[in-house]
Amino acid sequence: MKHLLFTERMKMADLVHANYRLLFVLPRFGIQLGFGDKSIGEICRTHGISSSLFLLVCNIYTFDDFLPEADELHSFTAEDLTAYLHQSHEDYIREQIPEIGKQVLSLAGCCAGKNGKILERFFDDYSREVTNHFNYEETVVFPYIHNLSEGKRSDEGYSIGQFEKNHSNIEEKLGDLKNILIKYLPDLCPGGPRNRLLLDLFLLEDDLNKHSLIEDRILVPLVEQLEERMR
Template identity: 30%
Template structure:
């Protein structure tokens, strides 16, 4: 069982989950998420135990609730977590680039991964999430009105699943490669901090993927099924 408790205590874990709420875009109408303590508590339970977690408990929330949480998390990653890790990279490079050339060069494995992650997030923000929003709207409308929606006919959850790679696995591989090659080195403290940040972020992404794949996607699949049945006037 993957547990973040190996790296962080429960109070810090709660902070890890709730601090993303500071990154809710002011122009987005998702501020109700801040008050949804029940959802946050369930997510905290998921962070504690993703093996025995009851996903049925999350079915009581709407697709909007889950989607809002994932959107906020994307902003949190882009505006806080990635910049923090990049700052550690810059510090390592500036201070140890000459004396620990191997460590400095290995750290840039993460930089390549960061670009992949940003592309991954942008794809979801530009394709998946707008598609889901249109599906939510369509599920609340009469069939004759659905035709006016801008639902991408070339996109579906099935296609998303088939092309959706577990990007968190790539980060774990990056972390393992870095540790393997730096295992015989006297690792400076800033580098240890960097590795700890990478480990925490990998766990973060894994929990994010669980919510996305095992909660959001099944909900949207159900929406798609309902929309295949003509709605009565």
């Protein structure tokens, strides 16, 4: 479905008002707040960003049914996309996950020993899974795409179809952690910190879901086009 809400002529500030979750996206493109009344096109040109890729990402974050047109995938490079995805991984690993980890430890310290340990264990397991997921993309998928972009064939018989087939859903484990907070953590544990942690987990879950959609709806078809050219 084609949406026309976000265009280059739109003010960047209006973009944030339209969908506050795009605050996660801006720094991954190197864009900081304080852009006045400049348009999306102006900001993208100033930062050397592909406005087409930026708008595609923003549309996917905003419209659940948004699907890029095939010709839109020719308006930026695979390297542009993997650079954005890499910055997303850095944000999750260095910022969002550690910040939530601090909240988990703080809340666990206020609960009875057993309950606090269960909460910590579930978060540690999730954190490891996320790290392994991103490491695979950084060490296997992105180098493969880089070689394709330079016209080099893979000697290992790897293809983006294997990535798509085994693309794990790293949001699912968050459901277990949320259920502990909602259903099973005794009400003796402080409500304020628990609610704040839950809100951040819901935001992270939604953000990771959009991240996966970007890989499924932009990365995979784009790399499939590169593979077709190599054939």
